[in-house]
Amino acid sequence: MLRYLLILTFLPAQALLAQSPMSGSEFDSYTRGKTLFYGFNGQIYGVERYLPNRRVIWSFLDGNCKEGVWYERADQICFxxxxxxxxxxxxxxxxxxxxxxxxxxxxAATELYEADEIGEKMVCLGPEVGV
Incomplete structure (x- = not known):
């Protein structure tokens, strides 16, 4: 028993504390009015701007932006x-x-993380116009 207690002593506190899913109100409070960049496997994955009334704008940083909304369902935030x-x-x-x-x-699915400030801006190009 003492052996297991010693092993647990050396684990990071973060690993010992199970993170509970954010509620819709917690998510809204954290994100509203922000533009957050997300990373995946050490690379920038995309950026999302969080607007009032649970509206969002998403981009893979390619200038192509998609408007959307989010809502809470069970322990998940759905877009x-x-x-x-x-x-x-x-x-x-x-x-x-x-x-x-x-x-x-x-x-086993994709896990994104909030990336540090990367010196990029969210750029949304206008609609594609034909000749």
Missing amino acids: IYEDRLDPQCWVFTRSGEGLIAQFEGDP
Whole structure:
């Protein structure tokens, strides 16, 4: 028993404390009015601007922005975008470095993390115009 207690002593406190999913009100309070960059496997994945009334604008940093809305469902925050009406649901938790988002709460699925300031801006180009 003492051996296990010693092992637990050396684990990071963050690993010992299970993070509970953020509620919709906690998520709204944290994100409203912010523009957050998200990373995946050490690379920038995308950026999202959080507007009033649970509206969002998402971009993969390619100048193509999609407007959407989010809502709470069970322990997940779900997003619906103008070009994709099937909900994209994530379990959001907070770490010492910011948000962590796990797709559909599945440990084997994509996990995004809030990236530090990267010196980029969210750029949304206008609609494509033909000749």
